[in-house]
Amino acid sequence: MAVISVFDIGGSKIASSTVFMAASGRLPSDGVSSIPTPVEDYAALLRTIVGNVPSEAEAAGVSIAGLVNPKAGVVRAANIPCLAGRPFREDLERETGKPVFLINDANAFGLAEASLGAGADHSSVFAVILGTGVGGAVVVDGHLLQGAGMLAGEWGHGPASAMRTGRPLPRWRCGCGQTGCIDVYGGARGLERLHLEFTGRRSCSFEILRDWEAGDAGALETLDIYLDIVGGALAGIVNLIDPSILVAGGGLAGNDKLLRALEQEMRARILTPDQAPSLVAASLPGNSALLGAALFASGELSKR
Structure with a gap:
């Protein structure tokens, strides 16, 4: 031992x-x-x-x-x-x-969930962090994929787009130094900034999600754009690495309705929607x- x-x-x-x-x-x-x-x-x-x-x-x-x-x-x-x-x-x-x-x-997080948690019965796992920002990890057959530059799974640092809604996104600078990364829109702070940008209302992420679930028009608009950005990015991940499951952690991942909506958005935009992997919440403490x-x-x- x-x-x-x-x-x-x-x-x-x-x-x-x-x-x-x-x-x-x-x-x-x-x-x-x-x-x-x-x-x-x-x-x-x-x-x-x-x-x-x-x-x-x-x-x-x-x-x-x-x-x-x-x-x-x-x-x-x-x-x-x-x-x-x-x-x-x-x-x-x-x-x-x-x-x-x-x-x-x-x-x-990804290694733990792939080995002992929600991804334990799957050969290829993509771990999705939806917290203050976004992050991720790739685990294949129990082994963490790190890559030549140790960057495997960093899906938050590619350019964001909202093609389904057709909404032009604000040009926000990311902490990595680039402009318009998925990370600045996809986490809790990004959701709050999007809500302020498109509705003029300053609310915390949990209030926005609560209002969205209640059918508030402003929150519905914000979440439509958010789902377009994040669900579209996840579709790109699925098309690229073809995981058998996506396991989500972080504060936003605690909202089951949000995960279901992201899965639906992702499923509609991948090459094989009938074979789409599930997006599930993390199961470990x-x-x-x-x-x-x-x-x-x-x-x-x-x-x-």
Whole structure:
């Protein structure tokens, strides 16, 4: 049984646990703790991680929101500025004396759901993050597809369009530096900005969805455009990689009606609508990124 110390680092908090990787695939844990993320102090961030790695751990798996290069051991995370240009994995390995494996949080989520959650009975899984922004991961036969540039699954950073509704989209700049990425329209903040743009009303994403379900005219207009953008983008994903299921996580994925509407939009726009994969909500508990980090670290450790 491998003992893996796992972390999920976000812009406000770090979740940590110790996961025991049994040969049966069961993943008992000693519970999850949460501590604030020192986003501006790199030395404090290292101390926080190192101080929570128990001596019996064979390795550490670290899930983090941002652009992760597991081979180089570096991270670009806009909400954790102290990581910029730092050899994060190298420093953690030096301080802990243990191998450390970094993974993007969307990849960790996708690996967990494909191995233990809603995608466990499927050979090809596309994980869809519908949170503050959008993200994703590709898992084939239980293996995470990362790609030459570690960018596989980053569907949020292609150009957005609304071809069915024919609505010209505002030219919003994305955090990646490009203009008009799917990410700036497809997440919760994007939905809110679209609603303000097209109705003049400032509402949070949950209020917009509530009004949409109640038949409010403004919310119906906003969601029609949103579904055009996001459902169309998902159709492109399905045509490109042909997954057998799409598993959605993040705050917006908690709305079942939205998922059904996105699936319908996607199904109508793929090449084989009669063979369309289902779009389903994630089935694992909220700390799936920790499980994904454990699975990733355990798999990489076994290769050594």
